[in-house]
Structure formats: C-alpha cells, structure tokens
Amino acid sequence: MSSPVKILLVDDENGILDTLKILFRGEGYDVLTANSGKAALSALEVEKPDIVLSDIRMPGAGGLDVMAKVREVDPEIPVILMTAQASLQTAVRAVNEGAYYYLQKPFANDELLAICRRAAEARLLKVENKRLKKEIKRRDTRGAKRPIGRSRPFVEVLKLAETVAPTESTVLISGESGTGKEVVARYIHRLSDRADRAFSSINCGALPESLLESELFGHIKGSFTGAVRDKDGLLVAASGGTFFLDEIGEMSPATQVKLLRAIQEREVTPVGATDSVQIDVRILAATNRDLEEEIRRGAFRSDLYYRLNVIQLRLPPLRNRMEDIELLARHFLKGLAEREGSAEPRELEPEALDVLRRYDWPGNVRELENALERAAVVAPGNQITAAALPDRVRESRPARVVDEEAPPNPTMEVIERAYILWVLEAEAGNKSRAAEVLGIDPSTLYRKLNRYGIGE
C-alpha cells in the first residue's frame, strides 16, 4: 500500500475511542475520530475515509445514520459496525443496509484488525477497479473513434475507407477544405495493420520545394548550406507506419518525380546522396484540388496521379450532408465540455440549430467547429444561442441545392476564395488570425491569396 489507509473511528465512549486510536495508529493507519454520530456526519462532509468503524448505539445520530451518510458520500466505502448490546434485529438491519461487517463487543484486537485489513483491501481493489474501468473506457473510445456522420454520401465514403484500410493500397482522399480529409486518413491508419505504428504526415503546401525534399527524402551533411549533419527523411523515419501527404496538389513537379520513384521503388535517395535507402510506408494523400484539372493545366503529373489514385475517397462537402449538422454540432459541444472538464455539454437552442442548418458552410466541418467554439465563448450560460453564432452564419440564405454529381472543381475554387475573403473580413484583415480560423498555415494562406489574386 502506497499511502496509509484512512480510517474513521466513531464511538461515544472516549475511552474506547482512545484505545482504538492507539491500536490503529500502531498499525500504520491514518486515524480520524468522532465521539458522536453527529461529529461523524460533519467529519464526512470534509474528509473522505477509506473505511469507517462505528458504534451503533450512540445518543442522537447512531451507527446506522453514519452508515447512510457514508453511502451518500461514496457507496464503496466499507462500514464496520460494532455494538455491545447485540440484537439479532439490528444485526440483520445493519447487514441489509450494506454494512461490511457487524462486530459484537467485546472483541479481540486481532479479530478487529483482520476485519479492517480485509475491508481496506476490498476498498483499494474497488478504487483500482474503477480507475482501470475508466482507463479502458477512455482507450476504447479513442480506439473506436469513428468519424461522425450518418448521411448517405458520408457513410458511403466511410465504408470504402473501412474496406481499403486493412490493405496496403495507396489512397487519395479528396474534398474541399475542412471536409475531414485528415480525420479519414487517421481513421484508415487506425483500422490498418499498421495501427500500432506511427502515423506521420507532412503538409506539402507549407514548405518551400527544397525544404520539402530534404524533409521527405533526407539529406547528407554538406549537401546544401545548413545541412550540418546527415538527416533521415520522414519517409525513412516513418518506416513501418503510415505516411500522410497532405495538400499533395501543392507539390512541385520536380518533387513529384522523386515521390513517384519513392513509391514505385520503395526507396528514397537523400538529397546529395548517391545511395538509396529502403522505405516501408503506406501512403495516404489528400488534396482539395481537382487533380485531373491540375493535370490538364500541366501542374500535376499524371503518372503520379495514377499511382496515388488507386482508391479515391471523395469527401462530400458539408452542404451535401446537412442531416449530419446536428450530430456534428453535438459532437463538438461534447468535446468542448470534456476539454473544459464540465459534466454537461452546452445546450443547443432549437433556433441556433435552425441557423446552422440554413447556412451552406463553404468552410465545411472545420467552419462548423469554429462557429460553435466561438458561440460557446460568446453565449451566456450553458446555452448555444442563435445570437451567439457568427454573423456570416446567421445572415445566410437558405442553403443552395448542389447537384452531387456535378464536377466539384469549377465552383470549388470560387467557394474557397469567397470563404477566405469572408474570414479575412471577419478578422479585420489580420492574416495570421485568419490562417488560424481557416486552420491552415500562414504560408499556405499567403499562397492562396496570391493564387486568388487577393491583394495586400
């Protein structure tokens, strides 16, 4: 036992109380005493013992009252009752009401100590059990964390993800910004045979070309200024695990060639090196661009595309799965409550839910998550009110009907551009804050601003 067992002794005879105190102190217990039932009740308000040993007959509150109070505080605390005038009736009652043991005075110290030791062990076991159960539950929910959504278009993608997960197949995950591409990539990893190995990732849009190459493939000392020692590439370091190439559409054609070779040959050549290194990674890639369109523009290599596109998961935009809005909203509010350590998630006013359902969510699930987090800060009390939702969400028209079969690309860039403008406006032109709200790197935002011709 690491910390001493805390015992509460209750008896109205001070002589007995003192004897018991000395006895239990000598055995290494942490001893609390109360010389009346009433004193015991108030002691229980402030301190939680591991076990309780109480006389039954006391003026005022008796042993059974003490026991009732203990149950209230923690039903797992064992209570041992003792009495001089044993009556079968009270004995039965005591045990029926959950006493751990019923002792008749006078008793031998050995007997008392043995009973208390057993009670303490039972108590510690229960505490430990509870802790383990909690721990297991926590692990379970983490392990089984399935992306949220039961709309048809989303469930179809999830099912496909579940089918390809246990294979070694390369998967291309496409979808607008904030639709959950990374969420799905992690889900695939968790369901795969590589689940107990690392999930590593790199955002291909966040680094300049030369840095991206040295990060991916590694470099040897002296291969460029700043390369002061040999460095393994991420693809090598991630061996055995899953490697997620985020924003693959941003990769330069030269790096694309090297990546293609790495996938085909299962080896990489570090920058500046002549020898190659074996790799063993499963590749998942994500893009919010239409890569076929990029191929037509000459910005993406078709050979790499066909290599990555063995399986393509197309994540539907949120506006095409509006029936998931409520589910997602409640999921995020629950997560928020957990992070804040509060027992109850905030309530979602019906009117607020209506507002959420009317908006068309160009920033998809991420935008929904951000809107709720902000509303949680703004809204009074434990409610998410419509008034607390961001202006752009509240002031929206009914959602457009979007044809699911329509090619997503022509409108996608338009939507992204509009969304960026919106967020920028909401953040009063502050780009780093806007990048944060958008959930992208400031460098990615700058690139997008350039691309969309959104000037200084």
Ligand SMILES: Nc1ncnc2c1ncn2[C@@H]1O[C@H](COP(=O)(O)OP(=O)(O)OP(=O)(O)O)[C@@H](O)[C@H]1O
């Ligand atoms: N189905 C879902 N269930 C629960 N959370 C989700 C789901 N989809 C998205 N999210 C949440 O929404 C946010 C955006 O998801 P994610 O980062 O996976 O999107 P993305 O498609 O990779 O976006 P981007 O293109 O901007 O990188 C994350 O906080 C994620 O946890």
Ligand SMILES: [Mg+2]
């Ligand atoms: Mg992402």
